[in-house]
Amino acid sequence: MPIPLVSVVVPCYNEARTIRDSLLSILNQNIRKAEIEIFVIDGMSSDGTRYTLENMKREIDGFTIIDNLSGKTPVARNLGVKEAIGKYIAILDAHTIYQTDYLSNCISLLEEKKDIVCTGCPYISIGESSFGKATALAMSHPFGIGNARHRYPDYEGYAEGAAFPVYRREVFDEVGMFDENLIRNQDDEFNFRLKQKGMKVYITPKNSCLYHVRETPVKLFKQYFEYGFWRVAVILKHKIPISLRQVIPVLFVTGLLFSIISAFFLHGNNLFFSVIIPLVYFISLLVISIPIFFKNGFRIALFFICSISILHISYGTGFLVGVFSKKTRIKH
Structure with missing residues (x-):
């Protein structure tokens, strides 16, 4: 079996509203099927996410479902990384829509810029309800998120982190895995370790993704x-x-x-x-x-x-x- 070019890890938990469209956008990437492997790491969802995944697998069968008994995001990421054998490893969300050339653009950038170990895109937040649409605006406004450059949809350049990152696989050998003690911010902590090692992250708006924000004040x-x-x-x-x-x-x-x-x-x-x-x-x-x-x-x-x-x-x-x-x- 040939080694795939890219391994995609998709942690998910109770994403019934978005999982189908998100996963289809990954399956429809302009990369040959033999060059991509996709792992969906389900945290034992209880809202119909698993039902959707199993139906899709019967229809398409272009991905592997892995159980994440802990339900924790960093555990899901690590489960996927351990299974991955690709030259590049993408950590993607289950509530995001990816343009068809997202992965190929990221890989091209990594091959072009030898000084970076990770790339992705700035956030382009979207909402469906009035509150969601307002939240999307708030999450891209300087008053809302400060100077976090990866939150500005038009920013291109070096950044502290990337949304929906694609890594060189050797990064995990040098830096280690995601910290499973952190329920949140495990990506921030991982990025800090990258920075400690002198590794660089680069983002570009040429890679476009639509991130679904939380639709209610409580969430x-x-x-x-x-x-x-x-x-x-x-x-x-x-x-x-x-x-x-x-x-x-x-x-x-x-x-x-x-x-x-x-x-x-x-x-x-x-x-x-x-x-x-x-x-x-x-x-x-x-x-x-x-x-x-x-x-x-x-x-x-x-x-x-x-x-x-x-x-x-x-x-x-x-x-x-x-x-x-x-x-x-x-x-x-």
Whole structure:
């Protein structure tokens, strides 16, 4: 059996809404069937994802399903990497649509730029509901995600990480596998180890993918709460300083707590000091939502304000909880 050019690892858990379209976009890549192998790592989904996968396998049979009994994303990634025998290894999401030349473009870039070990694309976020569409806008706005270059859809160049990355397989021999103790942020931690080794990541908007954002406030809050929480574990593991992008939501949440508590003790004119932080924040949100209002209407602009608030508050709260949690004190 010839060695495939690329091995694709697709962790999934309860992705019934998107798994079919996402997997079809991978199966329809412009790479010869003999040059690609696809592993879908199912975390024992309970929403019909497995039913969809098994039906697709009967129809197409171009991929392998592997059980991930733990349900954890880093475990799924490692299971796939261990099975992979391709020259390149792609870690793709099950809620993303990939352009037909995504993998071939990534491979061409890796073969052209010998100084990089990983490539991918910036996020192009999309939503279906009004809240989802607003969240997609929030996740590509500087006020929402700071200076994370891989979140800007038009950015090309070196970056701290890539969405939907394609790696040279030797990376895993040199850097190791994904940290299975991290429920979230295992990719950030892996990227940090790449950087420690002097390895480079390069992203380009020529590779286009459509990432489905969380469609409800509860799901979005849970996602970014976990990002903040597990970011603490990464910082403690490597003893790295917190970046400005990460500290701002934490300071904001701390300021909100201070404002709420101080409101009970301040009276008269002094009460104004307890509302300065939320007032400045709210005014800032109103200002940046004005272009959204004129382009997308009142409903999207309103949800845009809500989405950005959720991104900041959930991440900051998760980070603060993580600081005091034993779970983030991971032993290695």
